[in-house]
Amino acid sequence: xxxxxxxxxxxxxxxxxxxxxxxxxxxxxxxxxxxxxxxxxxxxxxxxxxxxxxxxxxxxxxxxxxxxxxxxxxxxxxxxxxxxxxxxxxxxxxxxxxxxxxxxxxxxxxxxxxxxxxxxxxxxxxxxxxxxxxxxxxxxxxxxxxxxxxxxxxxxxxxxxxxxxxxxxxxxxxxxxxxxxxxxxxxxxxxxxxxxxxxxxxxxxxxxxxxxxxxxxxxxxxxxxxxxxxxxxxxxxxxxxxxxxxxxxxxxxxxxxxxxxxxxxxxxxxxxxxxxxxxxxxxxxxxxxxxxxxxxxxxxxxxxxxxxxxxxxxxxxxxxxxxxxxxxxxxxxxxxxxxxxxxxxxxxxxxxxxxxxxxxxxxxxxxxxxxxxxxxxxxxxxxxxxxxxxxxxxxxxxxxxxxxxxxxxxxxxxxxxxxxxxxxxxxxxxxxxxxxxxxxxxxxxxxxxxxxxxxxxxxxxxxxxxxxxxxxxxxxxxxxxxxxxxxxxxxxxxxxxxxxxxxxxxxxxxxxxxxxxxxxxxxxxxxxxxxxxxxxxxxxxxxxxxxxxxx
Amino acid sequence: xxxxxxxxxxxxxxxxxxxxxxxxxxxxxxxxxxxxxxxxxxxxxxxxxxxxxxxxxxxxxxxxxxxxxxxxxxxxxxxxxxxxxxxxxxxxxxxxxxxxxxxxxxxxxxxxxxxxxxxxxxxxxxxxxxxxxxxxxxxxxxxxxxxxxxxxxxxxxxxxxxxxxxxxxxxxxxxxxxxxxxxxxxxxxxxxxxxxxxxxxxxxxxxxxxxxxxxxxxxxxxxxxxxxxxxxxxxxxxxxxxxxxxxxxxxxxxxxxxxxxxxxxxxxxxxxxxxxxxxxxxxxxxxxxxxxxxxxxxxxxxxxxxxxxxxxxxxxxxxxxxxxxxxxxxxxxxxxxxxxxxxxxxxxxxxxxxxx
Numbered sequence: 001x002x003x004x005x006x007x008x009x010x011x012x013x014x015x016x017x018x019x020x021x022x023x024x025x026x027x028x029x030x031x032x033x034x035x036x037x038x039x040x041x042x043x044x045x046x047x048x049x050x051x052x053x054x055x056x057x058x059x060x061x062x063x064x065x066x067x068x069x070x071x072x073x074x075x076x077x078x079x080x081x082x083x084x085x086x087x088x089x090x091x092x093x094x095x096x097x098x099x100x101x102x103x104x105x106x107x108x109x110x111x112x113x114x115x116x117x118x119x120x121x122x123x124x125x126x127x128x129x130x131x132x133x134x135x136x137x138x139x140x141x142x143x144x145x146x147x148x149x150x151x152x153x154x155x156x157x158x159x160x161x162x163x164x165x166x167x168x169x170x171x172x173x174x175x176x177x178x179x180x181x182x183x184x185x186x187x188x189x190x191x192x193x194x195x196x197x198x199x200x201x202x203x204x205x206x207x208x209x210x211x212x213x214x215x216x217x218x219x220x221x222x223x224x225x226x227x228x229x230x231x232x233x234x235x236x237x238x239x240x241x242x243x244x245x246x247x248x249x250x251x252x253x254x255x256x257x258x259x260x261x262x263x264x265x266x267x268x269x270x271x272x273x274x275x276x277x278x279x280x281x282x283x284x285x286x287x288x289x290x291x292x293x294x295x296x297x298x299x300x301x302x303x304x305x306x307x308x309x310x311x312x313x314x315x316x317x318x319x320x321x322x323x324x325x326x327x328x329x330x331x332x333x334x335x336x337x338x339x340x341x342x343x344x345x346x347x348x349x350x351x352x353x354x355x356x357x358x359x360x361x362x363x364x365x366x367x368x369x370x371x372x373x374x375x376x377x378x379x380x381x382x383x384x385x386x387x388x389x390x391x392x393x394x395x396x397x398x399x400x401x402x403x404x405x406x407x408x409x410x411x412x413x414x415x416x417x418x419x420x421x422x423x424x425x426x427x428x429x430x431x432x433x434x435x436x437x438x439x440x441x442x443x444x445x446x447x448x449x450x451x452x453x454x455x456x457x458x459x460x461x462x463x464x465x466x467x468x469x470x471x472x473x474x475x476x477x478x479x480x481x482x483x484x485x486x487x488x489x490x491x492x493x494x495x496x497x498x499x500x501x502x503x504x505x506x507x508x509x510x511x512x513x514x515x516x517x518x519x520x521x522x523x524x525x526x527x528x529x530x531x532x533x534x535x536x537x538x539x540x541x542x543x544x545x546x547x548x549x550x551x
Numbered sequence: 552x553x554x555x556x557x558x559x560x561x562x563x564x565x566x567x568x569x570x571x572x573x574x575x576x577x578x579x580x581x582x583x584x585x586x587x588x589x590x591x592x593x594x595x596x597x598x599x600x601x602x603x604x605x606x607x608x609x610x611x612x613x614x615x616x617x618x619x620x621x622x623x624x625x626x627x628x629x630x631x632x633x634x635x636x637x638x639x640x641x642x643x644x645x646x647x648x649x650x651x652x653x654x655x656x657x658x659x660x661x662x663x664x665x666x667x668x669x670x671x672x673x674x675x676x677x678x679x680x681x682x683x684x685x686x687x688x689x690x691x692x693x694x695x696x697x698x699x700x701x702x703x704x705x706x707x708x709x710x711x712x713x714x715x716x717x718x719x720x721x722x723x724x725x726x727x728x729x730x731x732x733x734x735x736x737x738x739x740x741x742x743x744x745x746x747x748x749x750x751x752x753x754x755x756x757x758x759x760x761x762x763x764x765x766x767x768x769x770x771x772x773x774x775x776x777x778x779x780x781x782x783x784x785x786x787x788x789x790x791x792x793x794x795x796x797x798x799x800x801x802x803x804x805x806x807x808x809x810x811x812x813x814x815x816x817x818x819x820x821x822x823x824x825x826x827x828x829x830x831x832x833x834x835x836x837x838x839x840x841x842x843x844x845x846x847x848x849x850x851x852x853x854x855x856x857x858x859x860x861x862x863x864x865x866x867x868x869x870x871x872x873x874x875x876x877x878x879x880x881x882x883x884x885x886x887x888x889x890x891x892x893x894x895x896x897x898x899x900x901x902x903x904x905x906x907x
Contacts, residue, residue: 188642191605194629195636196656197705206655210646297605 031461036368037384043365044387046196046425047394047402048266054405055263058256060286066260074261078268079239081162081234082227086174088167089223091317098204099308101182103299106378111312116172118319120532122488124232124505125524128512129323132330139326161237167318168319169233170226177219181212200299221276229395230268231491236512237247242268243397247491250401259405262398269422286364321474327521327528334518344507344522351456351503354418354493358425365426366433366478373434374441388434391427400492416498422490429485433478440474474499484534486528553580555616556709556741562611564597571597573765575611579709579743584735585770586743586756594765595745596639599711602743603636606630608653615708618893635707639714641698643686649673649697650682651781656705659871672700692723699731703738710735712744716751728754749789761785783896786826792831793867794824794896804895807861808832808843808885813892815902823902826894827887829856832869836877837884845881 021072065071099105100112118126133139134156144150154160185208231243238244242265249258301308366388373385391399403424407415414420448470449462457465490505497506504523511520558578564571572594598607602613602826604620604627612622615634618628635656643652650669657665677787686694695715696771701859702710715731716724732755735742746752752759753773757823760770761784769781780786783794797806799821804811811825834843834857842862849856857869857877867885877883887893896904 022633184638186642188640189644191603191629192636192638192642192644192701193655194605195603195632195634196701197630197633197658198656199628199630202658207644211644213646 029463033368033372036365040365040430041384041387042370042431043423044390047392047399047407047427050406051259051262051398051402054256054259054273054402058260062256062260065257066264071264071416074240074242074245075264075268077159077239078228080139080264081159081241082224082272084163085166085170085227086220086224088163089171089174090220093173093219094166094170094178094212094216095308096312096315097175097178097182098208101179102296103301103308104305105301105312106305106309106538107312111316114316114320115312116176117532118169118173118323119168120528121323122232122490122505122527122531123165123169123230124236124490124509124512125488125527126323127233127236128508128517128520128524129164129326130165130168131156131512132517133322133326134161134164139329154549157238159239162234162239162241165232165233165237166227168225171315171319173222173226174216174219177215177222178212181215182208185211190296218276223358225269225272225276225392226471228265228272231395231397232509236485243395243491246401247495249515250404250495255333255401255405258401262401265395266393266398269395270411273393283462327525330518330521331525334521337518344504344526347504347507347523348526349485350501351505354421354425354503355483357418357422358429359483360484360551361422362430362433362482363437363475363479366430366437367475369430370434370437370441374438375446385434385438389431391429393489394427396424396428396489397491397495399424400495404495416496418498418501421496421498421501422495424496425486425489428489428492429482432481432485436478436481437471437474440471440477443471443474481534484530487530522545553582555579555614556581556583557743558614559598559602560612560614562601562608562613564594564601564606564608566597570594570765572608573766574602575762575767577760577767577770579741581741582739584740584742584744584755584757586752586759587743588749588752588756589747589760589762589763591747593762595747595762596713597765598762599636599713599743599745602709603711604632608901630716633705633708635702635705635710637695637698637702637710637712637715641686641694643694643697643701645686648683648685648695649678649689652686652697653701653704655701668704669813672704675703675737676700677730686734690723691719692727693725695719696730700733703734703740708741710740710742712742714745714747716746716748725853731755753869761788763788779901780826781901783824783826783899783901784894786894791868792826792828793865795827795865795867797823797825798821803836807863807865807888808867808887811887811893813895813904815895817902817903821897824896826896827867827889829868830868830890831887831893832859832867832885833888834859834869834871834883836881843883843885845877845879845883847879848877857883859883861885 039104096111096115100108101117105111121129131138134141136152136156138153141150141153141248144153156164176390188205189211193207194200198206229243231247234241235244235247242261246258246261246265247254249261288538369384369388372381394402403420404415407420414423443465448466488505490509493503493505494509497503504527507523508520508527511523555578560576562575562868563573575594575598576903577585586600589595597606600853601608601621606765607626608621610623611749612625613620615632619625620632625782643649644655645657650673653669653672654665657668660668669682670679672872673682678693678700681689681693684693685690689697695718716728719727728751734740735755746755756773758771759775761768761771761782763782763784769776769785771781776785777789780789780792786792787794794810795806797804797811799815799819800810801819802810803813804815804823804825806825815823817823817899834845844860845857846860846866847858849858853873855871855873855875857871859867859869861867869885895904
């Protein structure tokens with residue numbers, strides 16, 4: 001008999017009451033976990049640290065040029081664009097959310113599925129389709145020329161093009177956030193307002209809208225962040241916000257200047273992120289306790305059904321129908337001219353290769369972070385987890401730029417190699433991997449690991465035989481998310497790819513930059529199809545939540 | 552003749568082909584508190600929501616006073632019915648303070664009047680000091696009372712309460728219940744409230760309406776329902792009733808515990824069920840001829856309640872003085888001599904008595 005084993009049992013079960021605590025691991029496991037985590041942390045810190053060093057070492061001339069009115073101009077343009085996109089998105093998203101969740105709008109379910117879909121179009125693809133449709137001598141002008149003699153459309157390049165493109169692509173962020181909040185509002189609140197003598201409109205204004213305010217705020221900040229960090233749309237629409245200026249600056253080899261501008265952009269992003277975090281916290285605070293007890297009754301729109309229908313149809317037409325039509329047009333044109341398909345093979349292979357490597361590496365790096373965050377919660381792990389989210393503050397172009405500096409000056413052997421590109425993808429997309437793994441780990445009750453330990457398994461065996469198999473759905477989810485996002489990434493790929501490396505994204509970019517619209521169609525279509533996959537899963541899940549409403 | 556505040560006639564409401572309320576008629580007079588009582592899913596909340604205007608009836612009519620508010624050709628939306636409602640989870644607006652919640656329905660009053668009314672109501676429900684708190688800063692009982700004050704503020708002709716105490720803990724529930732009753736009585740309010748708790752219904756209701764599967768089983772004063780439940784369900788739901796099958800004979804009803812000399816308007820040989828409460832059943836320990844077994848004793852101070860298993864396996868309860876102290880396992884002889892007619896049911900419906 002071995003009494004020692006039995007003595008340990010009560011301690012184990014007592015710890016099991018607090019999920020997130022496992023029996024004291026062997027120091028060896030800890031060492032490995034923390035060692036890996038430290039490596040990940042170092043990689044994550046690299047871009048920002050290097051950028052700061054570089055900016056600190058910038059000459060006086062660079063600093064002086066930073067304080068020229070031109071910089072202020074860029075700040076103004078960037079913020080102006082972000083605010084305009086946010087405002088316009090709110091005007092589209094809030095009515096859309098209400099109509100598709102709470103009314104007897106004709107084809108309500110169809111609109112509910114279609115309206116978030118523009119999310120799957122990367123901004124440079126959206127800009128390409130807008131520019132080729134609405135630009136000078138674009139499709140729309142050609143359509144209008146014969147019957148109406150229209151030879152010029154209002155200028156699309158610059159602010160209007162950037163505004164329209166970014167709004168039509170990013171309003172779904174606000175739509176989804178507001179819709180989720182609407183689904184969560186207890187219908188009894190509206191009923192209470194009605195029973196206290198307020199009509200439907202006053203109820204919306206005095207009860208629903210105030211309750212949606214946090215969701216509108218945090219959704220709006222997501223939209224603003226999207227506009228702030230976007231490179232593809234502003235670059236193709238030739239509107240000089242930070243990302244485009246940084247890119248131009250980098251191409252002209254004025255790299256210290258680019259580093260300074262990048263830091264200003266990071267500062268702006270951090271401000272918006274802080275605002276978002278605050279709004280998010282408030283949203284939780286505002287939530288009423290019990291949640292929706294009974295499904296809401298749908299508001300009757302009466303004669304307003306048809307204007308509402310036209311509104312939804314219009315939004316879907318401009319954000320989805322028009323881009324799809326234009327893409328189809330260019331695809332057919334390209335196929336007829338025989339320039340769509342050739343050359344696609346290597347680019348597609350490169351995309352799959354780079355994204356696949358990125359998916360594997362990122363999930364591998366995220367695993368120790370997620371395990372530490374979930375199983376050893378503490379101040380240090382919390383900081384580590386937060387660090388993985390730094391990519392939200394660092395736009396892709398900023399990370400790419402920092403890695404270029406680092407490669408050129410300190411790691412020539414890494415510069416313009418595939419591993420460097422994979423590293424950039426990893427830094428950019430590790431938040432998604434950590435998120436997926438974290439969620440999956442939280443599903444695995446520590447009791448299971450404890451049970452394995454009490455059955456005599458060593459920590460490594462427990463990890464390999466219990467944790468890892470149970471974690472597989474999370475690993476697959478995280479890896480596919482990273483794979484699909486890396487597939488459509490543009491600025492980091494442009495800047496860091498090895499010479500001669502062509503991916504689907506860079507193919508679209510170079511074709512559109514030179515106005516070979518037909519050549520861009522096939523790779524653009526592939527990218528859109530790829531990024532539709534996770535969206536489809538998301539919509540299916542939301543639909544299930546919505547099923548209750550029609551009960 | 553008292554004034555009728557609300558009248559429902561033949562209301563039917565169907566959800567997905569399953570009738571939630573079927574052919575329901577009831578009315579409530581001024582100053583009366585009616586309890587809608589029944590198990591969950593019996594249609595009591597739907598009835599309340601139909602009266603409030605939160606659901607449209609498929610058939611039937613509703614009148615508030617003499618004004619039709621719902622019917623084949625009429626529909627008055629909830630905001631124009633002048634009915635106050637206290638929701639199950641209170642439904643306090645989380646973005647407004649207690650004061651703002653109470654003032655929410657007073658949009659037609661002048662600001663000074665609003666202020667005055669809100670103060671008055673918050674005092675009335677004993678929350679004068681908590682006016683500036685947000686709902687999440689209030690306890691369950693306090694939230695309950697804010698919800699009540701909010702519903703009362705516009706001086707509704709009728710107050711509806713949907714399981715008003717179900718979200719409170721057991722000990723808070725008793726206190727809050729008493730406060731609410733005192734407030735409603737002091738205002739002479741007319742109210743309908745929904746509950747599945749018969750103790751609550753007896754405590755608050757002037758009359759009870761028993762609902763079962765969307766149908767009204769009985770509506771009457773609590774005492775009447777208790778003494779003469781109209782249906783087997785009503786008898787069963789009001790609790791502490793055992794059912795004893797029997798057969799109608801020329802001399803009375805023959806049951807397992809002997810003949811109950813009671814004449815009913817049914818042919819000889821008809822199968823019936825008798826509702827027997829513990830005070831209707833007598834027992835004594837018996838060595839010979841005893842076929843029932845004493846299972847358990849509940850000592851309730853002044854009395855003992857015994858649970859007895861009859862030879863058929865059926866359980867009965869018997870109320871005995873505390874002086875009769877028997878051990879579980881004792882064989883007993885059981886009979887019934889209630890001294891009053893027992894409620895008798897044939898196919899679930901009460902059988903009228905024949906005057907002897």
